[in-house]
């Protein structure tokens with residue numbers, strides 16, 4: 635008797651039906667797929683558009699932000715061995731000057747690649763929180779700053795990078811000068827462009843999230859600390875109310891990031907989740923109303939999905 639005989643006729647038809655639905659879903663999803671190959675194949679940024687690249691740097695963070703006023707911001711540059719990759723990526727976008735460079739906090743998975751970026755690209759202003767570390771990684775960054783004849787501006791809650799009415803870029807954290815955990819001194823950047831908003835949280839954990847007094851409401855949240863359960867408290871997510879969440883982490887990382895707890899919370903609040911470990915580099919573009927998400931690895935052009943209606 636073959637195994638198949640265990641399936642009654644009804645069950646067999648159900649199986650065929652399920653398969654047909656799966657095939658239809660697959661065909662539908664591939665119909666709109668367009669590979670962006672690290673973003674380089676994307677069309678030129680529309681005039682007045684804000685484009686954010688969550689660069690796949692493995693376990694770490696790096697976000698390249700093309701502002702609608704044509705200025706460029708870079709938040710973090712991944713680990714020490716990722717600086718070249720980040721600099722190359724930036725240049726591949728036709729950019730050779732970073733107007734605003736932010737090092738969120740002195741951990742190597744964030745500022746490791748900054749020295750290379752500072753050496754290789756033209757830099758305007760640099761912002762870092764008032765926190766130091768006795769690591770070589772940290773002193774390498776300070777050395778690069780010195781080589782370039784630059785100085786570090788203090789990143790802390792209330793510091794405004796720019797504000798021209800339609801566009802504002804502001805630090806909403808750190809609120810305190812010192813925390814037990816270096817993660818909590820993370821500089822948190824909020825960008826508002828007309829009706830769209832982004833929040834970049836570094837590795838800020840629950841305590842730092844709770845200290846923020848500024849309005850943190852944002853459409854798109856760069857999830858804190860690579861999706862660790864030490865960040866993204868309910869209270870914080872309730873204040874941000876993101877419709878889209880991006881997690882920057884490395885495939886098979888040692889920390890188990892992102893943690894299931896965080897993924898469940900994001901699912902519960904109905905946020906669309908993108909992950910650099912699965913999606914590769916994620917690019918989000920807005921003209922100030924709704925936004926379009928492009929991903930690298932899934933080869934899926936989600937440009938047909940305007941998430942305008944998902945905003946809360």
Ligand SMILES: [Zn+2]
Nearest residue numbers: 694741743837
């Ligand atoms: Zn980190």
